[in-house]
Amino acid sequence: MDVKVATAGTDDAAHTSPYSIAHLRHVPQRHYGRWLAATLILLAFAAIVKAFAEGQIAWSVVAQFFTVPAILTGLANTVLMTVCAMLLGILLGVLFAVMVMSPNPVLKAVSVFYIWFFRGTPLILQLLIWFNLALVFPTIGIPGLFEARTVDVMTPFVATFLGLGINQGAYTAEVVRASILSVDAGQTEAAKSIGMTRLTALRRIVLPQAMRVIIPPVGNEVISMVKLTSIASVIQYSEILRNAQTIYYANARVIELLIVAAIWYLVVVTVLTIGQHFLEKHFSKGHGERSAQRATAPAAGGA
Amino acid sequence: MKPMVVAVDVHKHFGSLHALDGISIEVPHGEVLCIIGPSGSGKSTFLRCINQLERIDGGAIWVDGELAGYRRSGESLLPLSDKEIARQRLASGMVFQRFNLFAHLTALQNIIEGPVTVRKRPKAQAVDEAMALLERVGLADKRDAYPSELSGGQQQRVAIARALAMKPKLMLFDEPTSALDPELVGEVLAVIRDLATSGMTMIVVTHELGFAREVSSRVVFMDLGRIIEEGPPQEILVRPEQARTRDFIAAVLS
């Protein structure tokens, strides 16, 4: 080794030394595999496009039904249910996550049971139970305050709302619990040292920081929820897929209406994905911003 | 006048570990007490018991004349609620080794959080006072910086301002400079020194023996959960009587 370095150091031996390679030309690496893969995929894609274009799909029918009232009402119901069920899910998720972590053993047991039960049974079964609750309890209410026939209260909307929201809560509770654990215990201690109670510290200091960890998985769950609402068609909630089905039962344009529904789902999910991006930015205050400011700092200094 | 802190035969266990083994001490108003001792001797634990981040399992502590964590009812002591403990904590401010600034809030927001949320002060007034405190610790220009954008020394100075914003009667410092790079230690000690001369009652756990000698009115040496020796800094730090104290001081200075 020493011998070779000594050779490289000698000036007149520059061209014979194995270390003088400055005169050589850099040749970019050739990715033959990539070209092959890209060609195959393009061919396959072209074949699929051709098949759909020549297939038995009347695209004019897709366009015609894209904005009919039944589809738009279905779309509105899908979005409304996603928002309502998700809000209920997040509310219950935070509530039960806090209860699981509570020092009170009764609260803890209740929420452990809740998570166990609703994560352990199929969603469609839960929906059917809510919808058929009248078979068990013909009337419901708070004695002395109000009372009603269960069939009147348990409309498809209410049953779907409870079914999806409560089920979602069980999953969100686990996400929230993990995110609370991800916040350093020193934050809670500092909050207590300036006189906050356990719950105030949770609300003002821990949860805002936990949001950063909560949003990506909950964003995913919102997107799942958009599509999950479609299973509510089994209990006659008129979301977009059910309304599309109602139309194609009448006119037999099955694929066209399914495509209409698919496009609307994609539109909603795309809008939500963009919204999630902005939420993530908002809640990364004090974390993500650092790199952003670091990146712009030299430019500002140079100006 | 009643002493600021009175601890009588305080015990604390972590499982089988006897972290505090009968600590008794009185801290009068205006005293600057420094606690020194080897790692694991229970210094942090004692501070954390004073402001009830840990519950003691024997003895009693009074802070500003109030029995900490318990209410006396006849012959029995009843534990206080979370809310009452939070109120008692207002008597003391705590500065942590690892700063623990609220990561999602700017320097200014960190400081006004307590006054606005806990003390229910009008925000404009809290901001004015917070700015005065930032001025005092030399960081007025960092009001809108997040903790992640501040150096360790700056974070610790904001943390001190945050504690002071609650107008505590007692300040507790747990090794406020030991997580700092050597060149940042001075700026934080300067702020604490300034506070000491202003007459604030303080308990400071520190390994900075020079600083202890300069600002403290009394030094306590702890080992294995006990107070081994205490006295004026000139005696404890220069002519300790106990062999363990001598060994510790020699080890720190070497």
Ligand SMILES: Nc1ncnc2c1ncn2[C@@H]1O[C@H](COP(=O)(O)OP(=O)(O)OP(=O)(O)O)[C@@H](O)[C@H]1O
């Ligand atoms: N939450 C805890 N659970 C279990 N053991 C603990 C806990 N906190 C402290 N201890 C133990 O109690 C003993 C005293 O710890 P303490 O942090 O008070 O020491 P210290 O004097 O502050 O040391 P250092 O100088 O390293 O900060 C140590 O043995 C430590 O491991």
Ligand SMILES: [Mg+2]
């Ligand atoms: Mg310590």
